[in-house]
Amino acid sequence: MKPTKIVNSVFSNFLLNGKDVLQCKCFPEWLPEERILEQKILDIIRDNFEKYGFSPIETSAVEKTAMLIAKGSNDREIYTLGRLSNYSGDNDQNLALHFDLTVPLARYVAQNYSLLNFPFRRYQIQKVWRGERPQSGRYREFYQCDIDVVGDKDLPLLVDAEMPSVIYQIFKQMNIGKFMIGVNNRKILQGYFSFYGLTNHCINEAMHAIDKLEKVGVDKTRETMAEKGIGADIIDGIINFAGINKPINEIMEYLRSCKIDNELFLQGVDELEQVIGHMATLGIPQDSYKVNLGIVRGLDYYTGTIYETTLVDYPEIGSICSGGRYDNLTSFFGDKKMPGVGISIGLTRLFSQLLKTGILKTGPATVAPVLVTSMDKSLMSYYFKIATLLRNSGIKTEVFFDSKRIGDQLKYASKKGFKFAIIAGNDEVNNDGVQVKNLETGEQRFSGLDDICAEVR
Amino acid sequence: MKPTKIVNSVFSNFLLNGKDVLQCKCFPEWLPEERILEQKILDIIRDNFEKYGFSPIETSAVEKTAMLIAKGSNDREIYTLGRLSNYSGDNDQNLALHFDLTVPLARYVAQNYSLLNFPFRRYQIQKVWRGERPQSGRYREFYQCDIDVVGDKDLPLLVDAEMPSVIYQIFKQMNIGKFMIGVNNRKILQGYFSFYGLTNHCINEAMHAIDKLEKVGVDKTRETMAEKGIGADIIDGIINFAGINKPINEIMEYLRSCKIDNELFLQGVDELEQVIGHMATLGIPQDSYKVNLGIVRGLDYYTGTIYETTLVDYPEIGSICSGGRYDNLTSFFGDKKMPGVGISIGLTRLFSQLLKTGILKTGPATVAPVLVTSMDKSLMSYYFKIATLLRNSGIKTEVFFDSKRIGDQLKYASKKGFKFAIIAGNDEVNNDGVQVKNLETGEQRFSGLDDICAEVR
Numbered sequence: 001m002k003p004t005k006i007v008n009s010v011f012s013n014f015l016l017n018g019k020d021v022l023q024c025k026c027f028p029e030w031l032p033e034e035r036i037l038e039q040k041i042l043d044i045i046r047d048n049f050e051k052y053g054f055s056p057i058e059t060s061a062v063e064k065t066a067m068l069i070a071k072g073s074n075d076r077e078i079y080t081l082g083r084l085s086n087y088s089g090d091n092d093q094n095l096a097l098h099f100d101l102t103v104p105l106a107r108y109v110a111q112n113y114s115l116l117n118f119p120f121r122r123y124q125i126q127k128v129w130r131g132e133r134p135q136s137g138r139y140r141e142f143y144q145c146d147i148d149v150v151g152d153k154d155l156p157l158l159v160d161a162e163m164p165s166v167i168y169q170i171f172k173q174m175n176i177g178k179f180m181i182g183v184n185n186r187k188i189l190q191g192y193f194s195f196y197g198l199t200n201h202c203i204n205e206a207m208h209a210i211d212k213l214e215k216v217g218v219d220k221t222r223e224t225m226a227e228k229g230i231g232a233d234i235i236d237g238i239i240n241f242a243g244i245n246k247p248i249n250e251i252m253e254y255l256r257s258c259k260i261d262n263e264l265f266l267q268g269v270d271e272l273e274q275v276i277g278h279m280a281t282l283g284i285p286q287d288s289y290k291v292n293l294g295i296v297r298g299l300d301y302y303t304g305t306i307y308e309t310t311l312v313d314y315p316e317i318g319s320i321c322s323g324g325r326y327d328n329l330t331s332f333f334g335d336k337k338m339p340g341v342g343i344s345i346g347l348t349r350l351f352s353q354l355l356k357t358g359i360l361k362t363g364p365a366t367v368a369p370v371l372v373t374s375m376d377k378s379l380m381s382y383y384f385k386i387a388t389l390l391r392n393s394g395i396k397t398e399v400f401f402d403s404k405r406i407g408d409q410l411k412y413a414s415k416k417g418f419k420f421a422i423i424a425g426n427d428e429v430n431n432d433g434v435q436v437k438n439l440e441t442g443e444q445r446f447s448g449l450d451d452i453c454a455e456v457r
Numbered sequence: 458m459k460p461t462k463i464v465n466s467v468f469s470n471f472l473l474n475g476k477d478v479l480q481c482k483c484f485p486e487w488l489p490e491e492r493i494l495e496q497k498i499l500d501i502i503r504d505n506f507e508k509y510g511f512s513p514i515e516t517s518a519v520e521k522t523a524m525l526i527a528k529g530s531n532d533r534e535i536y537t538l539g540r541l542s543n544y545s546g547d548n549d550q551n552l553a554l555h556f557d558l559t560v561p562l563a564r565y566v567a568q569n570y571s572l573l574n575f576p577f578r579r580y581q582i583q584k585v586w587r588g589e590r591p592q593s594g595r596y597r598e599f600y601q602c603d604i605d606v607v608g609d610k611d612l613p614l615l616v617d618a619e620m621p622s623v624i625y626q627i628f629k630q631m632n633i634g635k636f637m638i639g640v641n642n643r644k645i646l647q648g649y650f651s652f653y654g655l656t657n658h659c660i661n662e663a664m665h666a667i668d669k670l671e672k673v674g675v676d677k678t679r680e681t682m683a684e685k686g687i688g689a690d691i692i693d694g695i696i697n698f699a700g701i702n703k704p705i706n707e708i709m710e711y712l713r714s715c716k717i718d719n720e721l722f723l724q725g726v727d728e729l730e731q732v733i734g735h736m737a738t739l740g741i742p743q744d745s746y747k748v749n750l751g752i753v754r755g756l757d758y759y760t761g762t763i764y765e766t767t768l769v770d771y772p773e774i775g776s777i778c779s780g781g782r783y784d785n786l787t788s789f790f791g792d793k794k795m796p797g798v799g800i801s802i803g804l805t806r807l808f809s810q811l812l813k814t815g816i817l818k819t820g821p822a823t824v825a826p827v828l829v830t831s832m833d834k835s836l837m838s839y840y841f842k843i844a845t846l847l848r849n850s851g852i853k854t855e856v857f858f859d860s861k862r863i864g865d866q867l868k869y870a871s872k873k874g875f876k877f878a879i880i881a882g883n884d885e886v887n888n889d890g891v892q893v894k895n896l897e898t899g900e901q902r903f904s905g906l907d908d909i910c911a912e913v914r
Contacts, residue, residue: 021524022568024552027517029565031572032579035513051848053825053855056492060484060598061518061584067478069541080539081554083588084526087533095481097538108486111479115488117822117873119859122489127518131540141517151859158837158858281838283845365574368510380615381738388740391508398510401615402576402608416574 026140028348033365033417038351041174042125045145045345048170049123052162054147057122059104061129065094071103071332077130097129101146102301102329102342109150110333118152119159139348148342150329155339157271160305160325161278163343167309167321168288170345176359178312179320182292183279185272186302186324188255189293191265192241196234204300206230210242211296242294248276251291268304275305303327307343317353321345364417368396370456371418373409375425382429386422386452393453414439420456483597485805490819490874495808498631499582502602502802505627506580509619511604514579516561518586522551528560528789534587554586558603559758559786559799566607567790575609576616596805605799607786612796614728617762617782618735620800624766624778625745627802633816635769636777639749640736642729642762643781645712646753648722649698653691661757663687667699668753672775699751705733708748725761732762760784764800774810778802821874825853827913828875830866832882839886843879843909850910871896877913 023029030038050056068078081095098104101124109120125145132138147166149159164181171179189210193203205228213221218239225235244251255269272291279289297306306324311317323343330338354360372387374380383399390397398418400409406423413421423435428446436455437444447455480486487495507513525535538552555561558581566577582602589595604623606616621638628636646667650660662685670678675696682692701708712726729748736746754763763781768774780800787795811817829844831837840856847854855875857866863880870878880892885903893912894901904912 021521021564023517023564024519024521027519029515029517031569032512032514035515039513050824050853053823053828053853055489055823056496057489058486058492060480060486061586062481062484062598064478064481065541075541076544078541080541082537082539084522084532084535084537087588107478107480112488117869121855129518131544141519154859156858156860162856162858278837282841283838366510366512367507371510380735381740384739396507396510398578399619401613401619402611403613412574 024140026138028139028141028352031362031365033362034355036364036367037355037360037362038347041347041351042143042145044173045170045347046123046125048166048173049125049145049147051169052121052147052166054121054123057108057124058126059098059101059108059124061097061127062095063098063104063107065096067107067332068096068099068103071106074099074130077132079129079131099130100128101126101144101344102148105146105148105150105342106329106332109338110330113336118150119155120150121147122150123147139352142346142348143351145345145347146342148329148340150338150340153337153339155325155341157274157305158278158282159341160271160275161282161284163307163323163341164279164289165282165284167307167343168284171309171321176311176354177314179288180310180312181289181321182295182308182310183272183275183289184292184295184306185268185275185304186296186306187264187268187304188272189238189242189268189296191262191268192238192260193234194264195260195262196237198230198234202228202230206238207296208298210238210294211298213239213242213294244293248291251293252276271304297322297324301326305341311359314353314357314359317350317357320350364419366398366416366418368398369419370395370397370422371409371413371416371420372397372399372422373406373413374400374402375406375409375423377403379424379426379429382424383422386424386434386449389449390453390456395453395456410437410439422452481597483595485596485598485809488819488822490822491812493821493824494812494817494819495804498804498808499600499602501630502627502804503580503582505623505630506582506602506604508626509578509604509623511578511580514565514581515583516555516558516565516581518554518584519552520555520561520564522553524564524789525553525556525560528563531556531587534589536586536588556587557585558583558601558801559605562603562605562607562799563786563789566795567787570793575607576612577607578604579607580604596809599803599805600808602802602804603799605786605797607795607797610794610796612782612798614731614762615735615739616798617728617732618739618741620764620780620798621736621746622739622741624764624800625741628766628778633768633811634771636745637767637769638746638778639752639765639767640729640732640746640762641749641752641764642725642732643753643759644721644725644761645729645750646695646699646725648719648725649695649717650691651721652717652719653694655687655691659685659687663695664753665755667695667751668755670696670699670751701750705748708750709733728761754779754781758783762798768816771810771814771816774807774814777807821876823855823873823875825855826876827852827854827879828866828870828873828877829854829856829879830863830870831857831859832863832866832880834860836881836883836886839881840879843881843891843906846906847910847913852910852913867894867896879909 065080069075077099079097127141128144129141131140167181190203193206206225209221209224222235252273295306295308302324304325307322308319309321310319321343325341327339328337329340370390372383374383387397387399410421418439421437421439423437428434433446433448435444436447522537526532534556536554584598585601586598588597624638647660650663663682666678666681679692709730752763752765759781761782764779765776766778767776778800782798784796785794786797787793827847829840831840844854844856867878875896878894878896880894885891890903890905892901893904
C-alpha cells in the first residue's frame with residue numbers, strides 16, 4: 001500500500017487533539033506517477049466498453065440504507081452517513097455509501113424504466129466502499145468497472161458470449177501477460193448437488209465451500225462439507241468434478257455422458273454449450289478461455305453463466321474480472337422479469353497487485369512529454385508561444401515559471417520524467433527557434449519554430 | 458433535477474418498511490444521453506488540464522473528521538461515516554467525506570512532501586459531498602474539477618496568470634457562449650477597508666457583504682454593513698469601488714491614482730498589475746477577461762489573486778469557475794511555507810444549468826454511431842466479424858443480439874440515436890458486403906466489406 005516512504009522532515013504536525021490526521025491506509029492513494037498509470041488502465045477499460053457500444057452512467061455514491069441492507073451480502077461492511085453532533089437540520093434519510101454497482105443499477109433501471117432503451121447496455125466506472133477488515137490487498141475504497149446488459153423479459157445467450165469478448169480485448173490491450181477466462185454455469189453445480197439429494201440450504205453451503213476450494217485447499221473443503229452433513233462419496237465426487245481440467249470439447253462430452261438425470265443440470269450443460277459455441281462464433285481466441293466447473297462466484301444472485309478471469313502466471317492474484325448472469329435484476333422493485341448479464345473488474349486491488357508484482361511499472365510523474373524552460377524572464381511571451389504551438393498540435397507541454405538556474409530546471413525535468421526540454425535565449429529567439437534537449441539521450445539541437453512539433457514527436 | 462419523468466407502470470414497489478428507496482433528488486443522476494454529454498465535458502476539462510502539464514492525482518473520498526472540521530468552512534455540511542447498529546468491529550477512525558479537493562490536497566502534499574516535485578502541478582476531478590440544505594441547483598454530491606500549483610517556499614505571479622489561460626481554453630472548447638474571466642486581488646479590498654480604519658473582524662464581515670452584493674443587491678448590502686457598524690460614507694465608497702466597470706487600463710490607472718496610502722492595498726494593486734501584464738504576455742485574448750474589484754470569494758483562505766468566471770449571456774448562473782492564490786496551503790501541518798494558486802469548476806451544478814437553459818442539448822443515448830442488426834441468427838459470426846472490423850478501425854459498434862424483427866431493431870436504433878444500421882442477409886453475405894442504412898437520411902446502400910469503415914465515417 002502506497003505511499004509508504006513518508007519522510008516528514010518538514011511536516012511534523014499530523015496530530016490534532018492527539019489524533020493523527022494522515023490518510024488511513026485502507027483508503028488507497030497513489031503518487032502522480034502511479035495515478036497516471038492507473039488512469040491509462042481506466043482509459044483502456046472505458047475505451048473497450050465504449051467500443052462495444054456500452055453507454056456510460058453514474059449512480060450516486062449514496063443509496064437509501066434500507067435498500068442496501070435488503071440487497072447486501074454483508075451488512076457489516078456498509079458505511080452509513082451521519083452528521084456532526086452540532087448538526088440540527090433535518091436528518092434527511094438513512095443514507096449509506098454503495099458497496100457495489102449492481103444494486104444501484106437495479107434501482108436505476110427500475111426507477112428510469114420508461115426512459116431507457118432495452119436491452120439496456122451500460123458501463124459504470126466508479127468508486128465503491130466496503131468497511132472490510134483491513135488485510136493485505138483489500139481496500140475500503142476502490143474502483144469497480146462494470147458492464148451489464150439488462151433485458152426486458154428476456155436476454156439471449158449470445159450476450160453471455162459477448163462478455164468474454166470484451167474481457168479478452170481489455171486484458172490483451174492492458175498487456176499484463178497471459179490470462180485465462182474461466183466459464184461455467186451455476187445450474188450445473190446446483191443440479192449436480194440436487195441430483196445427489198442435497199437440500200436447497202445444503203446446496204448453498206456446498207456451493208460456498210466449492211467457491212473457497214482453491215483458496216483453502218481440498219482438506220479444509222472436505223472438512224467443511226462433512227460438517228454440513230454431506231456424505232463422503234458426494235464430497236469426493238464434487239471435488240473431482242469441480243477440478244476437471246481438460247479441453248473444452250472433452251469437458252462438454254463428459255458432461256453429456258455423465259448420466260446426471262437432473263433438469264437443472266441438463267439445462268446448465270445446454271446453456272454452457274450454447275455460450276461456448278457462441279464464443280467461438282464471436283471469434284474469441286480459443287486459448288484465452290476454458291470451461292472451469294469449479295467456478296461458483298460467491299454472490300448468490302447469479303443464476304446461469306458465470307465467469308472468472310485469472311492471470312496464468314500469477315494465480316495468487318485471484319480473479320481479476322468476474323461476473324455472470326442473473327435471472328431477475330429488479331425483483332426487489334416489482335414483478336417485472338429483467339434478466340441481466342454483467343462483468344466487473346475490481347480495478348484498485350488489481351492495480352495494486354500489478355504494481356506489487358512488477359507486472360506494471362510506473363513511468364514519468366508527468367503526462368506531458370515537453371517542458372519549456374524559462375532561462376530569461378523577459379522572453380516569457382516567447383516561451384508561452386512555443387508552448388501554445390506544441391499544445392495546439394496535441395503535445396502536452398508544461399512551462400517552467402520559477403526563477404531558477406537552467407541547471408535546476410533541467411534537474412526538475414529529469415526528475416519528473418519529461419522527454420524533452422525546450423531551451424531558448426536571445427540567440428535562439430533571434431534565429432526564430434529553440435534548442436530541443438532530448439533528456440533521455442542528452443542530445444541537444446537547434447530547431448526552427450516550424451519544426452519543433454516534428455522534432456519532439 | 459433529473460430524472461424527473463418517472464413512470465412506474467411496472468415497478469411499484471419502491472417502498473420498504475414504509476420508506477421509499479428511490480434515489481434522493483439531492484444526489485443527482487443522469488440518463489445515458491445526459492451522462493454521455495457530461496462525460497464529453499469532463500474529457501474537455503481533463504484534456505486541457507493535461508495539455509498544460511498538470512498531473513492527475515486522486516485523494517480518497519474519506520478523510521479524518523478532525524481535519525475536515527479544523528479546515529472546513531461549514532461543519533454542518535460535513536457527512537460523517539458510521540456503521541449499522543449490528544456492527545461490532547473496531548470503529549476505526551472518525552471518518553467523513555471530503556467537501557472539497559483543496560483540504561485533501563493540503564494533507565496529500567504534506568504527507569507526500571518528500572516524494573513530490575515542486576512546483577507541484579496537479580489536477581483532480583472527483584466527486585465531493587456537502588450536506589447543504591436542498592435548494593434549486595444545489596447538490597449534495599457533485600463533481601469538482603481542480604487544478605492547483607503548489608510551490609515550495611515561493612511561487613511566481615506568472616502562475617496566477619497561467620490559470621486564466623487554462624480557463625479560457627476550457628470554456629472556449631466547451632462552446633457554451635461568451636464568458637468573462639474576472640480577476641481581482643484580495644489585498645486591494647482588504648487594504649481599502651484597513652485604510653478606512655476598519656478592524657480585522659469588521660473587514661471580514663465587510664468582505665462577506667461585498668461577496669454577496671451581486672446576489673442580494675445594493676440595499677440589502679448597505680443594510681448588512683451598517684448593522685456591522687460601518688459608516689455610511691465608507692459603505693457608499695466601497696459599493697462604488699466594487700462596482701467599477703471599466704476597461705482594465707482605466708481601472709489600473711484609477712487604482713494607482715486614488716491615493717489610498719495603505720501597504721496592503723498598494724501591494725495588491727502591484728500584484729494585480731503584474732498578473733494582468735503576464736496575462737497579456739501569455740497571449741490570453743483581451744476580450745475574455747477583465748478586472749472586477751467586487752470579486753471577493755467566500756473562502757477566507759485566499760490571500761492574493763482571485764478569479765471568477767461568468768457566462769456573459771447568463772449572469773444568473775453565477776460563477777462557473779473560480780479560485781485564487783493562498784499564501785500557505787499546508788500551515789495546518791507545520792511551519793513550512795507552501796503558497797499555491799488554483800481554480801475549481803463545480804461541474805455538476807454548471808452542467809445541470811447548461812441543460813436547463815438549453816445552452817447544451819443532449820444527443821444520442823449511445824456512444825456508438827453504428828448498430829449491426831441481426832436479421833438471421835445463423836449469420837451471427839458474420840455480424841460479429843463486421844463489428845470487429847469497425848471496432849478495429851476505431852468505430853464504436855453495438856451488435857443487436859435479441860431475436861426481433863428487423864423493423865423493431867431499426868426502431869431501437871433510431872430511438873437510441875445510432876447514425877447507421879448495418880443490415881445483412883444471405884444476399885449480402887454472398888456478395889461479401891452489407892447494407893448500410895443512414896438513419897438520419899433513411900438512405901440505404903450496399904457496401905463491400907472493404908468499404909464499410911469509409912462508408913460510416
